[in-house]
Amino acid sequence: GQNIDQPTEMTATEGAIVQINCTYQTSGFNGLFWYQQHAGEAPTFLSYNVLDGLEEKGRFSSFLSRSKGYSYLLLKELQMKDSASYLCAVRDSNYQLIWGAGTKLIIKP
Amino acid sequence: GAGVSQSPSNKVTEKGKDVELRCDPISGHTALYWYRQSLGQGLEFLIYFQGNSAPDKSGLPSDRFSAERTGGSVSTLTIQRTQQEDSAVYLCASSLDLLGPLNTGELFFGEGSRLTVL
Numbered sequence: 464g465q466n467i468d469q470p471t472e473m474t475a476t477e478g479a480i481v482q483i484n485c486t487y488q489t490s491g492f493n494g495l496f497w498y499q500q501h502a503g504e505a506p507t508f509l510s511y512n513v514l515d516g517l518e519e520k521g522r523f524s525s526f527l528s529r530s531k532g533y534s535y536l537l538l539k540e541l542q543m544k545d546s547a548s549y550l551c552a553v554r555d556s557n558y559q560l561i562w563g564a565g566t567k568l569i570i571k572p
Numbered sequence: 573g574a575g576v577s578q579s580p581s582n583k584v585t586e587k588g589k590d591v592e593l594r595c596d597p598i599s600g601h602t603a604l605y606w607y608r609q610s611l612g613q614g615l616e617f618l619i620y621f622q623g624n625s626a627p628d629k630s631g632l633p634s635d636r637f638s639a640e641r642t643g644g645s646v647s648t649l650t651i652q653r654t655q656q657e658d659s660a661v662y663l664c665a666s667s668l669d670l671l672g673p674l675n676t677g678e679l680f681f682g683e684g685s686r687l688t689v690l
Contacts, residue, residue: 496678505663505681506615513676550614554677559628560605564614 465489467563474569483536491556497536498550546570576682584688593649593685597666607663654689
């Protein structure tokens with residue numbers, strides 16, 4: 464079967480750095496997405512990786528290793544507004560999206 | 573509109589009633605997805621429409637659930653004889669679904685329809 468694994472919950476301190484990991488086993492690979500979802504709101508797109516390496520976008524970076532079936536989302540200079548769930552999703556060989564259950568990130572002052 | 577629009581935003585119904593949820597995708601987006609999300613849970617895939625192709629209905633949980641997309645635009649998700657376990661937020665998303673160096677095929681989500689079955 465296909466599955467995406469990510470930690471259920473993480474806690475970090477305002478101003479610090481946090482890394483949210485995602486490992487996947489899918490039938491093929493055609494890209495990996497990270498989405499942010501605040502409580503009670505719809506998910507919004509954060510990043511996309513299709514090649515190995517690091518993609519940086521402001522305070523957020525996403526890394527991919529296809530050989531290891533592994534990605535992480537790195538959040539720097541954490542702000543209280545970063546408290547949200549972070550969803551990892553992989554597009555498989557049929558171009559279907561397989562979603563992780565999400566990581567709830569709690570930021571403490 | 574500029575984004576994906578869903579209605580109603582909230583729906584409370586009695587067990588056994590039928591409900592219809594509507595999604596108006598971003599203009600020009602050929603792909604449309606329906607997901608279900610229970611409180612604190614991840615996204616559960618329901619159905620996927622791509623252009624004029626036959627929809628992928630593999631995620632529909634039972635034959636009480638159906639969806640259609642008319643004219644390649646607006647979609648309606650219908651739940652017949654609702655049960656309490658159908659209570660969830662139903663999210664619709666659309667995408668260009670044209671893969672290439674300039675398009676990731678990212679999904680744009682609506683705000684969701686929160687369904688409560690009493």
